[in-house]
Amino acid sequence: MKIAVPNKGRLQQPALQLLSSVGIKPLSSDERALILPTSWEGVQLVLTRTEDIPSLVENGAAEVGITGIDYVMESRADVEELIKLDFGRARISLAVPSSWDIDDLSQLKREIRIATKYYNIAQDYVRRKGINAKIIKISGAAEVMPSLGASDAIIDVVSTGTTLKLHGLKEIDKIMDTYAVVIGNKSWMKGEEAERINLVLTMIKGALNARGKKMVFMNVSDKDLERVINALPAMLAPAVSKLSKSDAWEVITVVEEVYLPEVIAKAASAGARDIVVVGIEKVIR
Numbered sequence: 001m002k003i004a005v006p007n008k009g010r011l012q013q014p015a016l017q018l019l020s021s022v023g024i025k026p027l028s029s030d031e032r033a034l035i036l037p038t039s040w041e042g043v044q045l046v047l048t049r050t051e052d053i054p055s056l057v058e059n060g061a062a063e064v065g066i067t068g069i070d071y072v073m074e075s076r077a078d079v080e081e082l083i084k085l086d087f088g089r090a091r092i093s094l095a096v097p098s099s100w101d102i103d104d105l106s107q108l109k110r111e112i113r114i115a116t117k118y119y120n121i122a123q124d125y126v127r128r129k130g131i132n133a134k135i136i137k138i139s140g141a142a143e144v145m146p147s148l149g150a151s152d153a154i155i156d157v158v159s160t161g162t163t164l165k166l167h168g169l170k171e172i173d174k175i176m177d178t179y180a181v182v183i184g185n186k187s188w189m190k191g192e193e194a195e196r197i198n199l200v201l202t203m204i205k206g207a208l209n210a211r212g213k214k215m216v217f218m219n220v221s222d223k224d225l226e227r228v229i230n231a232l233p234a235m236l237a238p239a240v241s242k243l244s245k246s247d248a249w250e251v252i253t254v255v256e257e258v259y260l261p262e263v264i265a266k267a268a269s270a271g272a273r274d275i276v277v278v279g280i281e282k283v284i285r
């Protein structure tokens with residue numbers, strides 16, 4: 001099977017890291033190679049532009065791909081959104097010069113020219129909102145267009161808002177949220193690679209579920225057992241097993257990393273001893 005991954009840009013490293021965490025590591029270190037065999041037999045990585053990945057997956061050049069949901073929308077590719085990822089998070093917004101001194105769409109009176117690399121998203125948006133606009137398709141650096149006089153406004157990616165501010169622009173309407181996604185070809189489930197693809201997807205979900213979670217082991221004497229268990233969160237309920245050579249128990253539970261200090265403090269004051277914390281690689285549900 002082939003997995004399409006960005007060949008550059010901000011999604012490339014997190015996408016490769018995610019795949020690497022499930023054991024899919026490129027075997028070749030040749031930076032110019034665009035199709036790479038991996039440590040997982042039968043799985044190849046195809047390195048292409050982030051914005052081309054939706055159509056490559058739609059037409060079956062790769063069964064699965066990692067890209068941004070903004071490019072999926074823009075391309076109008078008929079693909080399946082399989083897994084929402086926790087990187088590449090931002091929003092696509094309409095921004096106008098701060099000097100216009102307006103706060104929302106209703107204050108836009110005359111026709112405006114909007115520069116954007118998201119031509120289709122922009123067309124759909126202005127139609128839906130009834131905005132009188134001419135969309136100017138560009139390939140990047142949208143923020144500079146109004147100061148060049150090439151457009152009045154822009155539709156572009158906004159995260160912290162720093163780039164807009166730097167260019168004297170102001171966000172007046174959010175069009176959509178964007179994030180990285182794993183997408184799949186619509187007929188992949190029927191193909192001969194279905195089993196392998198399913199396993200890869202299960203492992204990716206497992207790695208995502210495990211993020212930020214720790215496994216905690218502790219020894220607890222018989223008399224403290226109930227108090228310790230009441231102090232613990234768990235995915236279902238803490239596991240408890242009898243220690244072989246003493247009148248005590250081992251308690252095992254899964255804890256969100258952010259709650260770890262609080263949970264350890266509570267467990268220790270309830271009588272838990274020899275508390276061991278270990279990382280979790282996958283949680284398969």
Ligand SMILES: Nc1ncnc2c1ncn2[C@@H]1O[C@H](COP(=O)(O)OP(=O)(O)OP(=O)(O)O)[C@@H](O)[C@H]1O
Nearest residue numbers: 008009010011050068069070088089090157159178
């Ligand atoms: N500032 C940002 N914060 C989070 N995600 C972003 C940001 N800018 C862009 N993205 C998202 O990352 C993905 C790739 O973005 P983009 O096409 O801009 O590539 P890039 O990483 O900037 O590389 P280049 O612009 O050089 O091609 C897109 O889905 C986009 O929505």
Ligand SMILES: O=P(O)(O)OC[C@H]1O[C@H](OP(=O)(O)OP(=O)(O)O)[C@H](O)[C@@H]1O
Nearest residue numbers: 010140141157158159160161162163164
């Ligand atoms: O709201 P901010 O936090 O400023 O982020 C938004 C900026 O981030 C992206 O650019 P990127 O950093 O990817 O550079 P690029 O222009 O090379 O794509 C995007 O194109 C915006 O310009």
Ligand SMILES: [Mg+2]
Nearest residue numbers: 009010140157
């Ligand atoms: Mg960019």
